[in-house]
Amino acid sequence: MIENIATTTPPYLSAPEEKLEVIESIQDHIADQLSLLSLPGDEKNWQPTDFLPDFAKDGWEKDLEELRESARGLPDETLVVLVGDMITEEALPNYSAAFNRFAGANDKTGCDESPYARWGRAWVAEENRHGDVLNKFMYLTGRVDMRSIERTIQHLLVNGFDLQHDGDPYMGFVYTSFQERATKISHSNVAKLSQKAGFKDLYKMCKLISGDEARHEEGYKRFMDKIFEVDPNGAVLAFEAMMRTTITMPAQQMLDDRDPDLFEHFEIVAQKAGVYSAHDYADIIDHLIKRWKLETITGLNSEASEGQEYLCKLSARYRKLAGRIDKKVRDYRPIPFSWIFDRAV
């Protein structure tokens, strides 16, 4: 029997009663999306060690040397984006905590059987292998300052992460739809850079991570598809509210005891390397507008109609801004990163 979410949600998770009822009413739809996520026994499942030398087997020395040789060809710019992506993934406990603040969709016991809780745990289990494989990989390359990277991860975890949704599950799922697409783009572009540097295993690894992010993105978008169907006014307003606060990047609070503007500098390098830019931000808005058919929704109340108008014009505004950021990025002088022993990129 499905429990009544409205009466079992802790009071600190604030969402209006009507939204909690919608979240509860679409549980079967959420359950249908669980097949998007892989579980330990699945045939196509991958694990971090699939890409790493196996120290329990003879001949690991050769595999390790091959990895290190390939890594020597990676430009510093690629190393910095790889490290930044890895640090982002390594702050997974913060994202897991954030998911559990989505009112009505939270895991009430820690091993709750509701579709939201099952999704949340299987999603975290997939995310876990991203930071895991990237961390081990970067360590083995011998090309990065692992201690500085570890300090940055610790800072990020200590500083926390607020996606500014006030417990609102609609806003939470808009955020995750957006953010999963952003990470998919980022890992996919790092895969391309690895291919360019002739590093096949790293290419495959980043492609697989990007594939995981694509399934996550699809899942969260489907959650929102249904919310748009059941409660279009609430869905539009949540999308609007999320975009008005702008999407907080998960690694925004990273620090390394050296560079007070570390995240901003990482963003500049990611933009320069063509891994993730303000143009991608605008493209994602466009994509979500199309996916949720914002331009053609009819019958909205006046508040939601205003939100619809705001959203439909939004990507054009971000595109203009992206042009200005391009110029700023071009003019930036190389920045030293502690992650790569203070070499500047």
Ligand SMILES: [Fe+2]
């Ligand atoms: Fe990830």
Ligand SMILES: [Fe+2]
């Ligand atoms: Fe993901």
